[in-house]
Amino acid sequence: MNTAVLLDIDGTMTPPRQPIQEEMARLLGRLSVPFHVAAGSHLPLLQQQFFHPLYDFGFRGRFDAFVSNGAVHYRADYREGPSLELISEFDIRDYLGETDYAFLIQVLSETLDLPEFQTHLPLKVAGERIVYRGSMVNCSPIGRALQELAEAQRNRAMFVEFDRANQYRERVMAHLKRRLARLMEERDLTITLGGQTSFDIGVHGQDKTKAVTALIASGAQRVVFFGDALFDGGNDAAIRVMAESWPADSAVKVEAIQVESWLDTMARLRELGFAA
């Protein structure tokens, strides 16, 4: 059977928001089946976190990369340098048109400014809170500090705690789903948790399942996905839902595996016989 492994990047092949480690990069070079990646972030972030270090650690193979939550498809060929070729992309701004896109951004910004959604000191808001990422809009209530200084890292950690204790992002998302009900219905928008401090507004079907569909179209008969966020609202959830609803009698198989960390991913790859 023609099997392909598909992996999330952040938290699945790397420590959260940290670059890929040498051990994982070397394991990827030794897999017994082809691997591909499906990541939530956009390319500029992933270059530092994954694409450059993978090459620097000596990887010289080929793979497909579905970034920006699956909506932008690159083909990576590292045999003669770290080359990335754009295959296809989806743009939420073009898709929605000026009026609906402006409305979306306005509702997001009004929502973050509501008294009930103010985060209190010592949590700080620094950098942009609403970021256009091609296929989606990423919203980070504490902002994305441009530099990952120790202070910004502490602030992130504090937010993660605060969010866990107060279901802060869940409440903001519930509010948005009410305010954006018309747009979500008419334009098929989705609102999902992204990473540990943000959430994403995207378009149904323009998500990581596009990676699975593309791999099957190019001949894979079994796709095994590994992700750290398969839970409801997580940015790998679309693939879990796809795997769960996949017809049992289909000749093609789709599997989704929840992992706890990049070390867990390495262990699972070995357990399943994809790596020695």
Ligand SMILES: [Mg+2]
């Ligand atoms: Mg992840």
